[in-house]
Amino acid sequence: MFLDISSPLVSAIIAVILGIYYWYWHRDIPDGPRGLPLLGYAPFFGPNPQHKFLKFKEKYGKIFSMYMGTQLTIVLNDYSAVKEAFITQGEIFSGRAAGFVFEYISRGKDGKIHGFFLDSGEKVKKARRFILQTFRDLGMGKDRMQNCILEEAETLIEIFRANAGKPFDPLPTFNASVANVICGMSWGRRYSHDDKRFQKVLSGFKVIPDLLSQASPLLGFPFLRFIPGTMKNKWDTALRAVRFNQNFTREVVLEHIQEKHEGEPRDFVDTFVNQQRAEEAVKIKTKEDKVYEMEELQQDLGTFFGAGVETTSTSLYWAILYMAHFPEIQKRVQREITENTPAGFPVKVEDRSKLPYVEAVIREIQRCANVTPFGILRCNLEETTLFGYRIPKKSTIMVNYLALNQDPTLWDEPEKFKPERFLNKEGKIHEPPYFMPFSVGKRACIGESLARMEIFLFSANILKNFDILPCPSSPLPSLDEYTTGISCRPTYYKIQLSARN
Numbered sequence: 150m151f152l153d154i155s156s157p158l159v160s161a162i163i164a165v166i167l168g169i170y171y172w173y174w175h176r177d178i179p180d181g182p183r184g185l186p187l188l189g190y191a192p193f194f195g196p197n198p199q200h201k202f203l204k205f206k207e208k209y210g211k212i213f214s215m216y217m218g219t220q221l222t223i224v225l226n227d228y229s230a231v232k233e234a235f236i237t238q239g240e241i242f243s244g245r246a247a248g249f250v251f252e253y254i255s256r257g258k259d260g261k262i263h264g265f266f267l268d269s270g271e272k273v274k275k276a277r278r279f280i281l282q283t284f285r286d287l288g289m290g291k292d293r294m295q296n297c298i299l300e301e302a303e304t305l306i307e308i309f310r311a312n313a314g315k316p317f318d319p320l321p322t323f324n325a326s327v328a329n330v331i332c333g334m335s336w337g338r339r340y341s342h343d344d345k346r347f348q349k350v351l352s353g354f355k356v357i358p359d360l361l362s363q364a365s366p367l368l369g370f371p372f373l374r375f376i377p378g379t380m381k382n383k384w385d386t387a388l389r390a391v392r393f394n395q396n397f398t399r400e401v402v403l404e405h406i407q408e409k410h411e412g413e414p415r416d417f418v419d420t421f422v423n424q425q426r427a428e429e430a431v432k433i434k435t436k437e438d439k440v441y442e443m444e445e446l447q448q449d450l451g452t453f454f455g456a457g458v459e460t461t462s463t464s465l466y467w468a469i470l471y472m473a474h475f476p477e478i479q480k481r482v483q484r485e486i487t488e489n490t491p492a493g494f495p496v497k498v499e500d501r502s503k504l505p506y507v508e509a510v511i512r513e514i515q516r517c518a519n520v521t522p523f524g525i526l527r528c529n530l531e532e533t534t535l536f537g538y539r540i541p542k543k544s545t546i547m548v549n550y551l552a553l554n555q556d557p558t559l560w561d562e563p564e565k566f567k568p569e570r571f572l573n574k575e576g577k578i579h580e581p582p583y584f585m586p587f588s589v590g591k592r593a594c595i596g597e598s599l600a601r602m603e604i605f606l607f608s609a610n611i612l613k614n615f616d617i618l619p620c621p622s623s624p625l626p627s628l629d630e631y632t633t634g635i636s637c638r639p640t641y642y643k644i645q646l647s648a649r650n
């Protein structure tokens with residue numbers, strides 16, 4: 150006998166069962182804005198959802214829930230919430246919410262997901278230990294990495310000098326310089342900014358971030374990539390760029406390995422290959438624990454590019470815009486550099502302790518620009534509670550960093566640009582724990598030291614050599630104008646550079 154679902158009684162029973170299931174699934178989870186069935190709240194995000202989320206703090210408190218498509222998402226909307234989740238319950242919240250796009254581009258030719266980025270547990274711990282140790286050995290904060298960045302800074306300054314006195318957009322130069330630092334660290338090579346293949350790799354960074362945006366409709370609705378229109382065009386273009394960049398990395402890594410370098414590792418690939426050989430020699434690989442495989446290396450290098458280029462070059466792009474907007478602060482930065490570093494030589498890492506104001510200005514730019522507005526999505530590996538609310542296993546976890554960076558209970562006049570807030574009474578750098586542009590906990594940014602070093606060396610050397618002026622023919626965009634993708638990027642602008650003696 151079949152149930153007749155058109156009968157009112159059967160429909161009512163189904164509705165009650167679904168209702169009970171819905172209630173049971175949602176019991177005790179944080180409250181939040183209602184969205185649409187299947188679409189969730191995503192259609193209401195608007196262009197800069199971080200502001201909307203910040204307003205929700207008044208209504209829902211330090212955490213709220215919403216659906217992005219059909220995925221339950223918990224938004225941490227306050228410092229204490231991030232601290233509780235990422236530090237106190239660090240292990241539980243150490244998963245990565247993969248999302249359709251990241252998963253798609255992380256699949257190798259064998260159809261499996263590779264690299265540590267989307268994984269969790271022992272494999273991630275092992276990979277992160279190896280990467281952090283290798284970065285340290287390669288000289289994060291020491292000579293080798295510094296030389297690589299300073300070589301790049303020299304090229305950047307030549308390009309800036311050639312463009313002095315005319316309208317100039319520094320973003321393409323930042324992208325090339327920052328990408329070159331990652332190439333140098335990864336396989337020991339830098340490229341001319343005009344190199345055709347390198348240019349093509351960089352052009353990918355114009356289209357890929359859009360696709361990876363935490364607010365991309367593709368996260369909830371992967372089928373949109375098949376429907377002719379804007380989304381399909383964006384998807385096709387970005388995917389072509391991803392594949393080109395993956396092939397480029399594959400080729401250069403293979404070339405590098407074929408050199409069969411013996412002795413001290415020169416870069417990340419050398420260290421990785423040595424480790425791979427060592428593990429093969431003692432046969433300690435297990436099926437679940439494959440960290441030192443070629444597919445893993447490819448994917449990890451792709452992650453360094455994906456996570457390290459857009460973020461760092463956007464931070465530099467903001468830095469120049471802030472300096473053009475605040476000429477008095479720019480002058481004070483230049484005065485500090487001139488008085489404390491030898492004329493005719495580049496600013497170096499060793500000068501950092503003599504340049505606290507420069508360091509404070511960089512931090513204030515990071516706070517105000519809020520470059521990674523939602524970090525990178527995480528998930529909780531098991532069910533848990535946060536402030537008495539139930540957080541079901543594998544909920545997507547998003548941080549609204551605007552809520553930390555603009556919290557008036559943490560910062561005095563948070564809406565103002567005041568670099569001194571990062572200096573203590575003795576004039577030394579003071580960084581409060583709620584300032585976390587690189588996030589915190591078990592999945593915090595792995596490239597933090599490298600990024601800090603790059604931002605310091607590039608911006609201090611630019612300001613040592615140039616005055617940054619608004620461009621008479623093209624007005625500066627306001628600091629409140631930006632687009633939110635995976636990062637917050639200012640509206641494109643041009644400045645005018647004037648060489649200093």
Ligand code: HEM
Binds near residue numbers: 464592
């Ligand atoms: C100003 C520049 C940068 C900013 C603001 C930034 C910020 C972040 C943030 C917020 C996260 C998410 C962490 C979390 O889930 O809690 C992250 C992750 C990550 N970042 Fe950065 N980052 C920067 C530069 C770099 C650079 C230069 C690299 C180069 C290696 C890098 C590599 C990574 C990687 C690999 C991850 C993922 C770590 C994991 O999944 O365990 N980042 N970054």
